[in-house]
Amino acid sequence: MQTLIALRGIRKEYPTPAGRFMALDGIDLDIPAGELVALVGRSGSGKSTLLNVLGGIDRPSGGEVLVRGEAIHSLSESRLSRWRGRTVGIVFQFFQLLPSLTAAENVMLPMDFAGRGSGGERRARALALLAELGIADQADKLPATLSGGQQQRVAVARALANDPAIVLADEPTGNLDSRSARDLIALLGDVVRDGRTVIVATHDRAALAHASRTVSLIDGRIETANG
């Protein structure tokens, strides 16, 4: 299968008052298109950092991040933002919906930044995505009035708004009850079936069961990569 993402010798260091902390230490990884990859490991093992580097929301201290052959790590902040808007959808553990915008408006926001379609077209797509995820009736509600599961569905809809090739999810079930977590994992499976690549950092066994590949991290290094 064709490689979508290639990581070469990725290092990520953080300066701390106690000294340097190595979050990622020489990661080499190829991720083909159309897979659901699970990143697993203990807290502090580097899962979230790796996800951030993959999504271009953090820059590695060393090494290369190539997506479809494009060197993401060397893009300027502006180009990286545009690239992210077009290529990546992100689902956070704490949903990170903007509290002053309704569910539909949250979904419309990435399209707005990417300059995609007219205002009417954006709303139509947002409503379609929310309907697809079973929460069309919540479209005009503010996030604070939605349950955790509903908020995470809105977050998934927002991640899919610009039809990205890659969806990154950082502990997406960490803040959900078991039923909502199960539904979400199923949803992510559907996303993969639509031809997208989903990379999820998780402890959730159900998510691991759906994953086509599991990458296990210990202290910033890849211990095993199965699948």
Place this chain on the structure above:
Amino acid sequence: MASPRWLKVARDASRHKGRTLLAVLALATGLTGTGALLDTWSLVRRATAETYLASLPVSATLRVDRLDDATLAEIRASPRVAAAHVRRVASASLVAGTGETPALLFAPETFDADDMARLSLASGRWPRDGEVAIEGSSLELSRAAMGERIRVRAGMGEAAPLEVVGVAHDVSVAPGWMDHVVYGFVTAGTLQRLGTGAQEIQFRVRDAAPTRDGVRAVADDVRGIVERHGARVLAVNVPVPNQHVHAAQMDSLLFTQGGFAVLALVACALLVVNLMAALLAGQSREIAVMKSLGASPRQLLGMYLAFAAALGLAASAIALPLAAAIARPYATLKGQMLNFPVDGFAIPAWAFALQAIAGILLPIAATAFTVRRACRASVAQSLRDGAAGGDRLVTSRLAIPGVGRPLMLSLNNAFRRRGRLALTLATLAAGGAVFVAAHNLRASVVESVDAMFSGFRQDFLLRLAQPRPAAQLEAIVRATGGIALAEAWTAASANAPRGGVPGDNFTVLGLPVPSGLMSPRLAAGRRLAPGDERALVATRALAANDARFEPGAEVTLEINGAEAGWKVVGLIEGLGQPIAYAPREALGRARGDPGAALVVAAVSPADRGNALGIVLRTREALEAEGLRVATSALAAEVRRALEDHLLLVVQFLGALGWVMLAVGGMGLASTLGLAVLERTREIGVMRAIGAPHRSIVGMLQAESLVIGLIAWAIALAASIPASLALGEAFGAVMFPIPMHLAPDLAGSLQWLAAVVGISVAACAGPSLRALRIPAARALAA
């Protein structure tokens, strides 16, 4: 359909109503202060140009002993003279009951001259013989009304009744209420009947933008013409061309006040920076999320700068009309001080445009750096900061031996966000510096007026219609009850010619040496001493007009047509008029008349409260001896009038100080509010481990007080250069002598009390909010 990002901007503004309103209010406050000054200045400037210059002001005035038609015709034919007119002028007094008010009567060649010194009628008509039109600015002082008869005494004559038939307006004179002089317009016939009136030639030069030296040269030509016709020029007066007598004062005054208003605006801008930093600190996670969704730094900058611009627009919408509403009465007051009406003039569009542009750009500029930094921060870092509730890693802390842990915690908290602390301190300290400097200026004004009057021991002055022997006058006055000391002084008009060109005329006063009533503070040189012959002590104002009047210099003076050399032996501060003091007998010899026409006296301490009664008694005593008193003046009134005008200006700065106090308070409140917001979790931890409410409130209170006290100390330090600069600027234009800069302890203590009050009040809201949050929620934040 509105784009979600703009919906977010609008809803965030509405979600943080308090902070948004505070920012708008802060900006509006600063804009109102500066806008009011700008509007006032623009109104006064426009009124000056359109009223004063339109009156075609006189370029120079020559006082002559006589004048004929041939002389006037030759002056008018002079190529550098655009227009020339003759007028008669007389010093007089309005007699009402037992009191008299100084007056100046003008009898112009014509009342409706169109080519120079245009006069206008506010009401009534121009006077005929036996009638008078009073200049509007002195109408109140005259206590006269249209149709009434006033009694006017001039020269040796009896007081004559004159009917008030009009209210005139002459923009060239300083306001009568300000100078305590009633200006009246009469016919030459009326002055003749009153038995007085000096003759003057006034002319306007053809040059549209003349220099003072240029006008002096033309005045010298005119003097030559007068003298060729056998007449004598007694005095020449060349004012600064095309400038109202008070214009320089007004400009400088507005400039000084404008400087303070700009300082207020800067303090407001600092507050806006603080508030925007507070807003953005709460938004850092959302900014990171938007970036992760593909928002570019430019798009984010656009969002937040548009928000800042909207704040500016809202503030401008409040400030512009408010500034205009303040400017109108203030400009009217300034107009009254310049003696021309400002009513009817519209604030120019450029002034509004400038304020609106400043109002919008200021918050953009104030927030650009903070917004840019927030928008450029790494997404991962912003998400981490946001998740940690904005807490910063504390890697070092203050430790002062002997200071208890809770207070130490407050001190460390105050210094935790140094950038924000610096902004808060700058806002509060700028407010304090203006407040304290305004108080210092007030104290300096009072002290300077004290210094000006310190050597002038006289309580009143009487001017006689005719000179009499000094010994006779002194004997009569000393015999009057309640007089501690009396001296008869002589007076002469003099000028110091330079290269054959006469200088401006000034008064030389002849005093007994030594004088018991006149020993003002020496600025340089020495006082007059017994045995001095042609010796002079000059006032600073005279030395400022003519640099030759420095101690040790020999100056040629022309007095009554005779030139003689005089030696300047000393320099005194004086009361702002160009005057020289000389030995009485020497001056009598120089003017060819030893007689004295001025009587100055000090009232005995027991009779201080009845100075006016003693003046009247003294007048009666003199008049009983056949000596007519032309005018009288009480020193206390002169002083009060001077102080009132100066303190009016200082009060404006005082008001600005209170505005700054409000702005500083808002700054502190916003900083504390933000500090509590950021430390919600920390406060939750403290409550979870059993900290009582009073400990938490006390800690926040101590933090607030620490900031307030540091700001107070900085304000005190900053007020020193501010007071010096303000005193210099104010003194240079408003005072005839160098200002005596005096620190005002009361102002510093008031500011301290205000800062403590603000600290307590600013802390109250955030403390209550912190205590209302349940510990569990605070820990989850």
